[in-house]
Amino acid sequence: MEDLTFTTLKQLARGLAEQFGSNCEIVIHDLSEEHIDNSIVHIENGHVTGRKLGGSPSNVVIEAIQKNPDDLEDQYAYLTRTDSGRILKSTTIFIKGEDKRPRYVLAINYDITNLLALESTIKSLTTTGEDADADQPTPIPMDVNQLLDELIAQSVELVGVPVAYMTKEDKIKAIQFLNDSGAFLITKSGDKVSKFFGISKYTLYSYVNINK
Secondary structure, three states: OHHHHHHHHHHHHHHHHHHHOOOEEEEEEEOOHHHOOOOEEEEEOHHHOOOOOOOOOOHHHHHHHHOOHHHOOOEEEEEEEOOOOOEEEEEEEEEEOOOOOEEEEEEEEEEOHHHHHHHHHHHHHHOOOOOOOOOOOEEOOOOHHHHHHHHHHHHHHHHOOOHHHOOHHHHHHHHHHHHHOOHHHOOOHHHHHHHHHOOOHHHHHHHHHOOO
16 A cells, blocks of 8 residues: 555655656655665756755654644645745645554645845835745755754753753743654654753753653
């Protein structure tokens, strides 16, 4: 069943890439445990983000593994950003197995950088001076180390103070955010997180389990 699903997804990926051209990257992630650190099992037009087979999951993918499958929803037409600064319009679709848990992810990333530049030029001629809030693109990590760094940065932003000034309660809040985001699914993440927050691994996991 899963082999047939994967084969079908590869056909779909090829078709979408051919239909929308070289600016459209199509990625298939395998969410099985053995692929946590290198979830990309198929990719079309990988030059869009610079990723390859065996590449790491994105924030959206790793968070999905942590969520209750019943709460998991596909995400359509949101903005992401590559390591080189390209802006992408992205869609993430979760493919569930017979156990109703997410088994694969089909991700579509269309490079709209040049279109945004054109839009900006047109807007400069048509603007009325009223500012509109814009969505902030989510970074696409190149490897699991970069993904973990991004999650740690998000945890610090959530708390709102530098780690040197964090109280115990601040660190608990940051670490529980990392746990809920799936950070500890990444191999040896506990070592890096405990070092960053200046605590032992024993303390780290005690913070994870507080109120649980």
